[in-house]
């Protein structure tokens with residue numbers, strides 16, 4: 157199976173790198189700065205939980221070389237939401253050549269964009285549960301033992317292409333699940349992520365730090381309930397077991413858990429404010445659900461963007 161990874165950042169570098177480690181056929185489609193870095197230093201993953209991996213010669217190509225490299229079976233889309241338009245333009249030759257797209261971005265609105273452009277049959281549903289980041293020298297740092305991917309056809313069928321991809325991941329240390337309800341799983345992840353991203357960014361603190369304040373656990377739990385209400389309105393109710401797991405997390409005063417959005421914000425990077433928190437707030441308004449804390453989290457992120465744009469972080 158030939159895999160194209162659009163991006164070699166935290167997710168693309170980690171999952172693509174683990175596939176390379178397992179001997180899979182992976183090509184990274186990257187921009188000039190990252191390409192130079194990969195050519196000079198190779199791809200390095202540092203992971204206390206799953207072991208380090210360094211490959212001195214990964215196949216890293218630029219957009220204008222893609223025509224010569226196609227066809228691919230699957231294109232992993234691992235950009236940030238604000239880069240989606242450029243990323244779609246970059247992978248176009250691979251998609252024209254028949255590749256399925258597996259987007260691993262957080263959030264849901266990219267699915268609407270991808271479906272509108274390529275049709276649902278070309279686009280798989282997918283999500284990643286991992287905590288990873290890229291250092292300035294390009295090393296992928298894996299921050300805990302999460303290494304989970306969930307994917308599947310949007311119509312719930314178990315296709316040959318998804319089974320082949322699952323078999324490819326099974327040869328690696330990534331724990332990949334092929335499911336028949338991927339859209340529901342994406343909503344579940346959205347409830348989890350939007351809760352953690354909005355609360356840890358609004359409070360600029362980890363889950364444990366928030367839980368140690370008098371009303372912190374109650375506010376995180378209330379945000380969880382509000383977002384679970386949104387998922388239910390959208391037709392994808394989350395299970396009681398799911399809510400119990402996260403209620404427990406939000407009462408864990410020792411937890412150092414944060415969203416990748418807080419890591420980006422604290423590093424002064426761009427954040428997926430509209431794609432995740434703003435999207436949730438918009439859908440709440442459409443359904444007539446009152447969500448003042450979520451609105452405050454979105455405004456907080458938009459104010460961060462204003463200061464960042466003005467160079468006043």
Ligand SMILES: NC(=O)C1=CN([C@@H]2O[C@H](COP(=O)(O)OP(=O)(O)OC[C@H]3O[C@@H](n4cnc5c(N)ncnc54)[C@H](OP(=O)(O)O)[C@@H]3O)[C@@H](O)[C@H]2O)C=CC1
Pocket residue numbers: 162163164165166167168185186187188189190234235236237239242243246260261262284285286287288289290416428
């Ligand atoms: N990091 C994490 O722990 C988790 C992240 N996520 C989600 O995964 C998605 C990706 O996040 P993450 O991996 O952290 O982001 P990163 O910023 O680390 O990586 C994104 C990569 O995509 C590349 N890219 C963007 N546009 C293009 C393009 N047109 N051509 C080639 N490369 C491109 C960027 O390249 P360049 O270096 O040139 O900018 C960058 O290397 C986000 O939606 C995030 O919310 C989900 C779960 C956990």
Ligand SMILES: CC(C)(CO)C(=O)C(=O)O
Pocket residue numbers: 262284285286287348349352414415416417
């Ligand atoms: C859900 C979570 C927090 C971990 O995968 C995440 O997606 C993120 O940090 O962006």
